[in-house]
Amino acid sequence: MILLSGRNTALLEGLAQSLGRLGEVRVVEALVDADELHGLLRPTLLVVAREALAADTSRNPNLRSLVGGLPAVVAYHEAGDATPLTTLPPDVSRVVLADLELPLERHRLLALAEHLAGRARDRGTTPGTPPVQPESPSA
Numbered sequence: 001m002i003l004l005s006g007r008n009t010a011l012l013e014g015l016a017q018s019l020g021r022l023g024e025v026r027v028v029e030a031l032v033d034a035d036e037l038h039g040l041l042r043p044t045l046l047v048v049a050r051e052a053l054a055a056d057t058s059r060n061p062n063l064r065s066l067v068g069g070l071p072a073v074v075a076y077h078e079a080g081d082a083t084p085l086t087t088l089p090p091d092v093s094r095v096v097l098a099d100l101e102l103p104l105e106r107h108r109l110l111a112l113a114e115h116l117a118g119r120a121r122d123r124g125t126t127p128g129t130p131p132v133q134p135e136s137p138s139a
Helices: 009-022 031-041 050-059 061-068 106-123
Strands: 002-005 025-028 045-049 073-078 096-102
Touching: 002 009, 009 025, 009 106, 031 050, 031 061, 045 050, 045 106, 050 061, 050 073, 073 106, 096 106
Parallel strands: 002 025, 002 045, 045 073, 073 096
Antiparallel strands: none
């Protein structure tokens, strides 16, 4: 499951349509909503607006643990955004796989999501569960 978070509904709905072939995609406006969904859905990928990620995780330690516990996080900013990029807290910055300018770099996002979906398939895992251990031969 892929979770998209941000305020630009048109951008996120377009991304959701593109990513939909890889599995379930949910769109939420705020990371607080993502926090509630994370407990239920265990997304493999969180795509979130960089400014919201920086601001919300600085204020809310629960969101920091949400972000830190996900297999993959991609931050984004919008093309033509005149505001300078905000700095992410160091512990949040470590878990961000990419910082993309959307929609211009949507192909990079799709490639990353495809790679993560393939890796989960190869491992035989579903998000939020440990990998399947091979059975040991009985003696």
